[in-house]
Amino acid sequence: MMLVNGRPASVLPLNDRGLQYGDGLFETLRIRQGHPSHWQRHLERLREGCRRLGFAAPDAAVLETEAGRIAAAHPDGVLKLMVTRGPGPRGYRPPASPSPTRILVGSPLPDSLSVWRRDGVRARICRMRLSSNPALAGIKHLNRLEQVLARSEWEDEYQEGLMLDGEGRVVEGTMSNLFLVRDGMLLTPSLDQCGVAGITRARIMDIAAGMGIVCGQTGLRLDDLFRAEGLFLCNTLIGIWPVRCLEGQTLPVPDLVRRLQQQLDTQDP
Amino acid sequence: MMLVNGRPASVLPLNDRGLQYGDGLFETLRIRQGHPSHWQRHLERLREGCRRLGFAAPDAAVLETEAGRIAAAHPDGVLKLMVTRGPGPRGYRPPASPSPTRILVGSPLPDSLSVWRRDGVRARICRMRLSSNPALAGIKHLNRLEQVLARSEWEDEYQEGLMLDGEGRVVEGTMSNLFLVRDGMLLTPSLDQCGVAGITRARIMDIAAGMGIVCGQTGLRLDDLFRAEGLFLCNTLIGIWPVRCLEGQTLPVPDLVRRLQQQLDTQDP
Numbered sequence: 144m145m146l147v148n149g150r151p152a153s154v155l156p157l158n159d160r161g162l163q164y165g166d167g168l169f170e171t172l173r174i175r176q177g178h179p180s181h182w183q184r185h186l187e188r189l190r191e192g193c194r195r196l197g198f199a200a201p202d203a204a205v206l207e208t209e210a211g212r213i214a215a216a217h218p219d220g221v222l223k224l225m226v227t228r229g230p231g232p233r234g235y236r237p238p239a240s241p242s243p244t245r246i247l248v249g250s251p252l253p254d255s256l257s258v259w260r261r262d263g264v265r266a267r268i269c270r271m272r273l274s275s276n277p278a279l280a281g282i283k284h285l286n287r288l289e290q291v292l293a294r295s296e297w298e299d300e301y302q303e304g305l306m307l308d309g310e311g312r313v314v315e316g317t318m319s320n321l322f323l324v325r326d327g328m329l330l331t332p333s334l335d336q337c338g339v340a341g342i343t344r345a346r347i348m349d350i351a352a353g354m355g356i357v358c359g360q361t362g363l364r365l366d367d368l369f370r371a372e373g374l375f376l377c378n379t380l381i382g383i384w385p386v387r388c389l390e391g392q393t394l395p396v397p398d399l400v401r402r403l404q405q406q407l408d409t410q411d412p
Numbered sequence: 413m414m415l416v417n418g419r420p421a422s423v424l425p426l427n428d429r430g431l432q433y434g435d436g437l438f439e440t441l442r443i444r445q446g447h448p449s450h451w452q453r454h455l456e457r458l459r460e461g462c463r464r465l466g467f468a469a470p471d472a473a474v475l476e477t478e479a480g481r482i483a484a485a486h487p488d489g490v491l492k493l494m495v496t497r498g499p500g501p502r503g504y505r506p507p508a509s510p511s512p513t514r515i516l517v518g519s520p521l522p523d524s525l526s527v528w529r530r531d532g533v534r535a536r537i538c539r540m541r542l543s544s545n546p547a548l549a550g551i552k553h554l555n556r557l558e559q560v561l562a563r564s565e566w567e568d569e570y571q572e573g574l575m576l577d578g579e580g581r582v583v584e585g586t587m588s589n590l591f592l593v594r595d596g597m598l599l600t601p602s603l604d605q606c607g608v609a610g611i612t613r614a615r616i617m618d619i620a621a622g623m624g625i626v627c628g629q630t631g632l633r634l635d636d637l638f639r640a641e642g643l644f645l646c647n648t649l650i651g652i653w654p655v656r657c658l659e660g661q662t663l664p665v666p667d668l669v670r671r672l673q674q675q676l677d678t679q680d681p
Binding site: 145147152153154155156157158159160161162163164165166196197221223225228233234235236237246248250253271272273274275276278279284285286287288289290291292293294295309317318337 | 414416421422423424425426427428429430431432433434435465466490492494497502503504505506515517519522540541542543544545547548553554555556557558559560561562563564578586587606
């Protein structure tokens with residue numbers, strides 16, 4: 144099922160700035176039992192994105208109603224929610240009074256998510272780097288060529304690729320955030336220069352705090368990953384994936400990662 | 413007039429990767445006397461962009477035929493030609509055999525271009541920085557949020573804003589390339605880390621060579637601009653715009669800039 148501004152549609156006008164410039168944002172939500180999970184957190188990030196891009200977020204009640212329609216059609220699936228700055232004339236200059244476009248697309252869950260959650264995944268280090276721009280860091284905007292080019296570096300031999308910034312700091316996976324375990328603590332890359340501040344990343348930090356586990360956001364290098372007691376990836380759809388193998392090197396899966404998986408599952412009926 | 417894959421259309425399927433990720437390229441062409449100007453140069457840049465993004469460029473003859481149809485409908489106007497990686501399933505991973513989408517849109521010329529060409533323009537320095545990524549530098553891809561945010565910093569009080577990279581090097585305008593005159597030579601920012609390698613920029617370098625004028629590509633700082641004998645902007649639509657005023661400081665327009673304008677005009681019947 145697909146909705147554009149509340150109406151069933153499968154197309155978008157060519158003059159939409161989402162197409163012209165990637166001038167918009169998106170959220171990927173897990174639908175469980177006919178409801179979009181963690182709606183408020185996704186809505187908050189979307190609003191923050193709109194604020195950063197400088198246009199008014201769509202009405203929350205309207206979005207929630209439309210998300211509910213998709214969720215009813217895909218009760219155990221995925222909702223991709225895009226909001227663009229809407230149509231506009233030629234040129235980069237944003238319209239003075241934009242009419243943002245709401246695009247909601249429902250789809251089935253990808254395969255094998257729970258297998259990788261149990262068995263762990265193989266990850267690689269991408270050659271493609273993430274560029275740094277504090278103005279765009281953290282938000283989930285539609286300029287995703289770096290992720291596309293990174294993901295084109297391999298086929299099925301890995302489940303995810305890790306991306307570094309121009310200075311060699313590890314930032315995230317192409318579609319996931321990253322944590323490592325060191326001395327019983329969690330560390331995750333800080334995202335003030337690039338990267339997407341994931342909803343599941345935030346949930347894991349909250350869960351860790353509730354479990355009395357210290358979790359720090361910091362600069363991390365490849366050395367830190369290979370020396371870690373454990374490494375895991377997260378996003379809304381995969382939950383937590385332990386990394387079993389990084390560039391051919393086997394990594395252990397600490398008990399702490401299994402406990403975090405359990406806590407995350409407990410929150411998701 | 414608008415064509416999508418050769419058919420009159422005003423919309424694009426939602427699953428097109430141009431919308432989903434900005435996974436594509438564009439060219440803006442001036443149409444003169446019913447023909448797209450400098451077609452071969454634009455085609456070459458588009459092909460280079462496709463090569464860098466990793467998909468096959470559309471057939472040149474097909475593109476030329478479609479551009480001709482737009483040009484016939486807008487004999488003294490603008491052609492925006494977009495090529496995306498085409499439709500695809502969910503996820504960043506590019507389809508193994510993509511079917512690129514061709515989008516051609518004709519529109520009238522913007523107002524006042526020739527007035528600014530004669531009188532010179534007012535320019536500002538944007539706060540928004542350009543991020544650096546050699547993998548994307550030079551090509552005219554669809555990830556244009558930095559330009560959108562830069563252009564949203566002012567209304568009508570300037571005709572263009574100049575953008576710096578994260579290290580404070582001047583790169584280009586939001587929609588134009590930049591040259592300065594120093595000791596009778598031309599200097600233009602090198603574009604190996606970010607920026608768009610403009611067609612008119614390349615033409616000006618060729619013209620300068622033909623006139624025996626040295627033209628260098630190098631790193632430039634704000635100091636260099638304010639100390640220059642003259643400064644000008646260029647793109648396919650504006651031709652050459654002398655900068656009369658940069659952040660309130662008046663700049664001279666050297667005779668060399670007028671001669672380059674004449675030479676550029678001579679090539680464009």
